Every structure is written in structure tokens, then in C-alpha cells.
Amino acid sequence: MALSWFNASSETFKSFEFHCDHCGELHSGSPSFANDAPFSYYQLTMSERETLAKLTEDTCVINSESFFIRATLEIPIDDAEDPFCWGVWVSQSEESFNRYIDTFHENQAEDGSFGWLAVTMPGYMRNPPQSPLEHLACNVEWQNQGTRPLVFPHECDHPLYEDVVEGITWERAIELAKLAMHPGH
Numbered sequence: 001m002a003l004s005w006f007n008a009s010s011e012t013f014k015s016f017e018f019h020c021d022h023c024g025e026l027h028s029g030s031p032s033f034a035n036d037a038p039f040s041y042y043q044l045t046m047s048e049r050e051t052l053a054k055l056t057e058d059t060c061v062i063n064s065e066s067f068f069i070r071a072t073l074e075i076p077i078d079d080a081e082d083p084f085c086w087g088v089w090v091s092q093s094e095e096s097f098n099r100y101i102d103t104f105h106e107n108q109a110e111d112g113s114f115g116w117l118a119v120t121m122p123g124y125m126r127n128p129p130q131s132p133l134e135h136l137a138c139n140v141e142w143q144n145q146g147t148r149p150l151v152f153p154h155e156c157d158h159p160l161y162e163d164v165v166e167g168i169t170w171e172r173a174i175e176l177a178k179l180a181m182h183p184g185h
Contacts, residue, residue, distance in 0.1 A: 016080040017173045022182040030080055031177040034087025038068040038118040052181075058148070059101065060089065067097035068118055071140055071149040076167035085175050090115035090140050090151055100142065100149075108142035115140050117153070122179035124160045136160065 017028040038060050042055055049055075052063045060068040071090050074083035092100065096113035103111065117136040137154040153161045168176070 013079050013081045016077060016082065016170070016173065018170075020178060020181070022178060027177065027181075030077060030082035030084060031173060031180070032085035033177075033180045034088070035089055035119040035121075038062075038089035038091070038155055039120055040066060040118065058069075058104075060099070063099075065094075067092045067094055069097065069100055069140070069149065071151045073117075073151040073153075073164065075163045075173075077173045078169050080170065080173070084176060086119075086121060086169065087148075088121070088151055089118045090138060091118045092140075103142075105145060107144050109144050111142045112149070113140045113142070114138075115151075117151070121160070122183065123176045124143070124158075137150075 013038060015028060016030040017026060019026050037055055040062060041049065041060055044053060044062070054061045060066075060070075062068075066129045068091055071088055073086040073088045075084045075086070076083050092113055092115050096115075099111070100108070100113070116140055117138055136156065136158060139152045139154070141150045141152065143149055153164055155161060163172075
């Protein structure tokens with residue numbers, strides 16, 4: 001699994017920042033991490049990826065039968081100006097996937113779909129460790145042209161759902177950022 005760090009900021013509440021005790025750096029801006037591909041893509045061998053998968057920045061199709069779109073999952077941080085953002089992948093039915101592709105360059109804000117979260121996220125692992133969150137049902141709200149969809153997990157007994165609905169503390173945001181930036185520490 002590959003995750004990337006991005007800085008985000010605006011001018012609303014407090015600017016999120018923390019001094020990381022793992023790398024010694026000051027990280028400013030609300031954390032944002034992105035999965036480069038859905039979990040099932042990483043289960044393929046390199047040869048299978050070349051022959052069975054088509055991965056772009058916004059979509060992934062595996063073996064012409066598994067369809068995924070890239071989306072954003074936001075978790076509010078108490079008193080922070082911006083949420084903790086996760087770039088995630090969500091499975092789609094073939095019909096929803098094709099509708100998404102066909103209308104990608106239009107305003108999709110009135111549309112959406114159902115999907116299953118198809119990534120791993122540090123701090124939200126299922127058992128066994130490193131298992132995907134593929135069994136978390138979610139609504140995918142498509143956005144204006146050029147903006148990635150937003151993901152909202154269905155109500156369930158999982159910490160990710162609770163965090164999306166209730167938000168997280170500054171300390172929890174720091175913990176999640178450290179887990180994503182420094183796996184294994």
C-alpha cells in the first residue's frame with residue numbers, strides 16, 4: 001500500500017500542525033493521505049497488473065469485472081480549519097462505474113452511488129492486520145466537474161464511521177498521521 005502526504009490549509013479555525021517525534025519535522029496543514037490504488041490491485045502480481053488491470057489517477061478496472069473510483073473521505077478534526085482527508089478507492093457496480101465515466105466532465109453533484117470501501121487505512125485496520133476495509137458500505141456523493149466524489153460510510157459499529165460522524169481530537173489526528181507517515185513505528 002502506498003500513501004502520500006499532502007498539506008492543506010485555509011483560513012477558518014486553527015491551522016493544524018504538530019511536531020513529529022518520529023522524524024523530527026514540523027508538519028503544518030491538516031493531514032491528507034491517499035491510497036494509490038484499491039487494495040485488490042496490490043493483491044495482483046506485477047504481471048497480472050500489466051495484463052488484468054487498468055489503473056488511472058481516478059479509476060481502476062481489474063479483469064473487466066471489478067470497478068473502482070477514487071474518492072475523498074473527510075474526518076473533521078476538533079477546532080481545526082480543515083478535515084483529515086483520506087484519498088480512498090470505492091468499488092462500484094459496472095453500471096455506476098460507466099455512468100460515472102460517461103458524466104465525468106459534467107456536473108455530477110446531483111448523482112451518486114453505493115460502494116464498498118476498498119482500501120486499508122492505518123488506524124482503522126480490521127482483523128487480521130492489513131485487511132482491507134472492503135466490508136464497509138458507503139454512499140458516494142459525486143461532485144462538480146473535476147472534483148473527486150465524497151465518501152460517507154453507512155452507519156455501522158466501526159471506528160471509522162464514528163470518526164466521520166463525530167470528528168476526532170487533535171491528538172487522534174496526530175496519531176493517525178504518524179501511523180500513515182511512519183508505518184511500523
